Amino acid sequence: MKVGFGSDHAAIELKAVLIEHLKAKGYECVDYGAYSAKERVDYPLAGRTVAEAIRRGEVDRGVLVCGTGIGISIAANKVPGIRAGVCSDCFSARMIREHNHCQIIAMGQRVVGTELAKMIVDNYFEAEELGGRHADRVDMITQIERDYGYADAPVR
Numbered sequence: 001m002k003v004g005f006g007s008d009h010a011a012i013e014l015k016a017v018l019i020e021h022l023k024a025k026g027y028e029c030v031d032y033g034a035y036s037a038k039e040r041v042d043y044p045l046a047g048r049t050v051a052e053a054i055r056r057g058e059v060d061r062g063v064l065v066c067g068t069g070i071g072i073s074i075a076a077n078k079v080p081g082i083r084a085g086v087c088s089d090c091f092s093a094r095m096i097r098e099h100n101h102c103q104i105i106a107m108g109q110r111v112v113g114t115e116l117a118k119m120i121v122d123n124y125f126e127a128e129e130l131g132g133r134h135a136d137r138v139d140m141i142t143q144i145e146r147d148y149g150y151a152d153a154p155v156r
């Protein structure tokens, strides 16, 4: 599986930790920046970049980090067909995949410690999408996008 990583300048340290962690587990990791804590990279750009890479099929899933994980996930969620969930705990990390079919997990470097963050991404990547009522609800989210004119919204 190919995983795209993105962060703003406030979270490059956690991004680097998570890239090493997932590389060691055999995931192919693509780093879309930011590359320096000294150079300002605004979180909307970072979130958009990884979300669009998923839309293009360049990577299968994404890991986004900013100070809180919130701004970067809001930006990613604006890309049609993309679902990003912010997590600070392992249970939610599993649920955003099983119930919400999120292609992106987001976290905050100012919120979670590095060891917890590693456990959180492990829970996310070990989880699988559940069908049935959960898939129906994800379809309802897609329908919202269609209702606003994004006919090509679905992304696997």
Ligand code: RB5
Binding pocket: 008, 010, 043, 066, 067, 068, 069, 070, 071, 072
């Ligand atoms: C940057 O200072 C900070 O606002 C950003 O990393 C993030 O927390 C936004 O949601």
